[in-house]
Amino acid sequence: MNEFRQIENIRQLVKITMILLTLTHSSYGTLFYFLGLHPMVNIKFIEAFIALIATIFILKIDKYHNIAVYFTHASVLISCSICTYMLGQGYGFLIVMIMLLSLGYVHDFRSSKYPLIIGIFEVVLFLATAIVTKDIPDFESDYKVFVYVFNIINITAVIIFYSSYTHSIDVNESKMLEKESVKLQNKADYDYLTNILNRRAMNEILHIYHNYFKKDQIRSMVIVLGDIDNFKSLNDECGHNFGDIVLKNTAKIIKDKLNKRASSYVSRWGGEEFLILLTGLNIDESEELINEIREDFSNYTHKDGYNARKTTITFGICYSLRLESIDYMLSQADSALYNGKKSGKNKVETIVLGQI
Numbered sequence: 557m558n559e560f561r562q563i564e565n566i567r568q569l570v571k572i573t574m575i576l577l578t579l580t581h582s583s584y585g586t587l588f589y590f591l592g593l594h595p596m597v598n599i600k601f602i603e604a605f606i607a608l609i610a611t612i613f614i615l616k617i618d619k620y621h622n623i624a625v626y627f628t629h630a631s632v633l634i635s636c637s638i639c640t641y642m643l644g645q646g647y648g649f650l651i652v653m654i655m656l657l658s659l660g661y662v663h664d665f666r667s668s669k670y671p672l673i674i675g676i677f678e679v680v681l682f683l684a685t686a687i688v689t690k691d692i693p694d695f696e697s698d699y700k701v702f703v704y705v706f707n708i709i710n711i712t713a714v715i716i717f718y719s720s721y722t723h724s725i726d727v728n729e730s731k732m733l734e735k736e737s738v739k740l741q742n743k744a745d746y747d748y749l750t751n752i753l754n755r756r757a758m759n760e761i762l763h764i765y766h767n768y769f770k771k772d773q774i775r776s777m778v779i780v781l782g783d784i785d786n787f788k789s790l791n792d793e794c795g796h797n798f799g800d801i802v803l804k805n806t807a808k809i810i811k812d813k814l815n816k817r818a819s820s821y822v823s824r825w826g827g828e829e830f831l832i833l834l835t836g837l838n839i840d841e842s843e844e845l846i847n848e849i850r851e852d853f854s855n856y857t858h859k860d861g862y863n864a865r866k867t868t869i870t871f872g873i874c875y876s877l878r879l880e881s882i883d884y885m886l887s888q889a890d891s892a893l894y895n896g897k898k899s900g901k902n903k904v905e906t907i908v909l910g911q912i
Contacts, residue, residue, distance in 0.1 A: 581601075632656060880909055
C-alpha cells in the first residue's frame, strides 16, 4: 500500500513537471519576443511544441515516467546550453544549469541510479557549454541583466516548489505511516471482541508500573482478577453469541468506572477473566472501587433480542505495599479470586502484601 502511494506521488510529480516544462519554454519564447532577443524566439517555441507533444503523450499513456524525468532534465539543459551559446554567458543560463543539479534528486524516489545519471549528464553538459562559449561575445541587449535576474528568480522558485512539494509528500506519507502504525498497534494491543487491552499489552503495562514501584515512584500496586460467575452455564443455555455480549458489557462496565481514575487499566486476561491494575489507592479505596464495579455488573441486564439475563462477577484483589514479583502478585490475586468463588461467588476478596 505504501509503495503504491509512493509510485502515485511520483507519477503526479512527473505530470506536473511536464506541464511546467511546456509552460516554461512558452513563457521564455514570449519573453524573448517582447525583449527583442529574436535569435531564441523560434528555438523556444520549437522546444515548447516538443514539450507539449511529450506532455500529452505522458498524460495519455500514464507510464514511462522515468523517461519523462530524463526528457525534462535533458530538455532544460540543452535549452540552457543553446541559450548560452546563442546569447552568451551573461544571461544567467549557466547558473540555471548549476542549480538544476539539485533537482536531479527530487523526481525519482525508487532508485539512486537515475539522479546519478542525470547529475553526470548535467555536469558534462555544463562543462562543455562553459568551455565552448567562453570566448564567444555576448549578444548585446539592454535586457541582459533583466534576463539574468529572471533566470535566477525562476529557477529558485522551481527549486522551492519541488522542495516544498516533495516535503509535503514526505510529511503526508509520514502521517499515513503513523496512522497505520497506530492502527496496527491497536490491533496488537487490544482484544478484538471487547476492545480493551489484551493480555500481552497488560503484561507490558504491569512491568512498567512494577519498575515504578521498584523505584518508589508509586506507593502501592493493586492487581485485581475478575471472573464472571457461571459463565459456562450462561454460554450453554443462551449460546456463544450471548456470551460474547456479556463479555463486551463486562468490559464496558469496568472501563466506564475506571475512566474516572488516572493510571488504572483493564484487560481481558483470558476467556471470561479480566485483569485490572490500580495504582495510588489505599486498601479501602481499592475495595470500594471494585465493589462498585461488582454491584454495577450484578444489576446490569444483558440482552441479545432473545435472552435477557443478569449475572454476577467475583473479584480477587492483591494489594501490595512491598516489592514482589509480578508473577507472585498475580498468583495472590488468583488465590483471592479462588477464595471468593469458593465462598459463594459475587464477592470481592483481598490479600494484602506488606504492612498497612
